[in-house]
Amino acid sequence: MLIDPGIAGEPQSVSAAYIGSVLPPLLAHYRLDQADVLARAGIDAAQLARADALLPLVDVLRLFLVILEQTGDDGLGFETGRLVQARSYQVLGYALLASADLGQAIQRLLRFEKLAGNLGTAKLTPGDPVRLSWQCPVTGTPARFVTEAAITGWVSFARQLVGDATTEIAPLAAFFRHAAPADRQRYERWFGCPVHFQAAFDGVELAPAMLSLPLRGADPGLAQLMEREAAALLADYDAGTNLVNAVRSQLYQMLSDGEPGIEAVAARMGLAVRTLQSRLQRHGVSFQALLDGLRRSLAELYLRDPALSLSDIALLLGFAEQSSFNRAFRRWRGQSPTAFRRQQ
Structure with missing residues (x-):
């Protein structure tokens, strides 16, 4: 799987809670x-412990690239989605759990899906049949894994919402734009449909x-509480996380011209330096940490390119x-760039 370094300058991200919940059973x-695996991917376990954190998509893809290299399983995204639980989505997951029926849960998913990661966009098209589709912004080979994880995760979670020991719901059909995997039978066995x-x-x-199937955990009072909490988190996300993504994007665009300073980034964003610093601090990140993180992610992608x-x-x-x-790479990785490249 080749990862386009340009992804490092894009706003897509994934919830650390999602990765932290699916990673242990996936590796098992x-x-x-x-x-x-975390050491090979250059991911600090402490990053996954912060349930409210969002990991840049480029770092998540590097993590799954390590797993793919060791397993060779082109169904890695499918296997990831099968392991989704309510805690994978944190507040969003619990808001879905407390919904009255599957239709209401889907509507909340559409409204608050950013809380699980600013990654793709879901759309519900009424009719007979009803279509729930997903638009993935990622292109190339990684799109296969991201898309399969998202759509398989929907079905896995829906089964937890409405199923019981004797009934396992299934869609009428599942659809993927990419080519079929080597073992497509496991998909049909698990989805229970074409x-x-x-x-x-x-x-x-x-x-x-x-859409009218009642949820086992339906709780109107809890649903209202979780919806208020989700709405507050979404407002905070739009105000803060988008700023972090915007800074990362500016840094990516400026790197090839030399080390960007906070003054130059603030000017390009139309902000005073102190304003930018204080807003980043409120969200637990510093300008230098963003710059270092971006450089490290890009370095590990560039070192895989022999050209x-x-x-x-x-x-x-x-x-x-x-x-x-x-010197910087030794500080990040504890080894020289040459040694890292040789390992890859």
């Missing part, structure tokens, strides 16, 4: 060691009656000299 499924690949859209089709020399990479990351890049 593949018999992989979590500490080893699964179409190279389709016109990504999503599922449902019988209209499914780029170390001096090329240093310039792309805004370092004046290759020696400065070497």
Whole structure:
């Protein structure tokens, strides 16, 4: 799987709560060691412990690239989605759990899906059948894994919402725009319906009656409380997390011209330096931490490209000299860029 370094400058992100909930059982499924996988991906376990944090998509893709390299499973996204639980979505998950029926749960998903990560956009199209589709902004090979994780996760969670020991709900059909995997039978066995690949859209089709299925955990009082909490978090997300994403995007655009300073970034965003600093601090991040994180993510992607020399990479990351890049990479990874490249 090739990851476009340009993703590092895009606003997409994934909830740390989601990764923290699905990663342990996923690695157990593949018999992989979590500490080893996180170390190979350059992900600090402390990042996953912050349930309210959002991880840049480029870091999430690097994590799953490590898993893919060790398993060779082109159904990695599907296996990830099967493991989704309510806690994977935090407040959003509990708001869905307390909904009256599946239709109301889907409406809340559409409204608050940013809380699980600013990644894609879901859309509900009424009719017979009802279509629940997803628009993934990621292109290329990674889109396959991201899309399968999202859509399989919908069905997995819906079963937890309305199913019981004797009944397992299934969509009428599932659809994916990418090519079929080597083992497509496991998809149809698990979905319990036809699964179409190279389709016109990504999503599922449902019988209209499914929207009226009551939820086992329906609780009107809790639902109202969770909806207020979700609305407050969404407002906070729009005010704060979008700022973090905007700063990261500006840094990405400016890196190849040399190390960007906060003054230049603030000017491009039309903000005073103190205003930018204080807003970042309110969301638990510093300008330097964003710059370091972006450089580290990009460095590990660039080092996988044999066409780029170390001096090329240093310039792309805004370092004046290759020696400065070497020192920074040793600080991030505890090894030289050459040693890291050799391991890959």
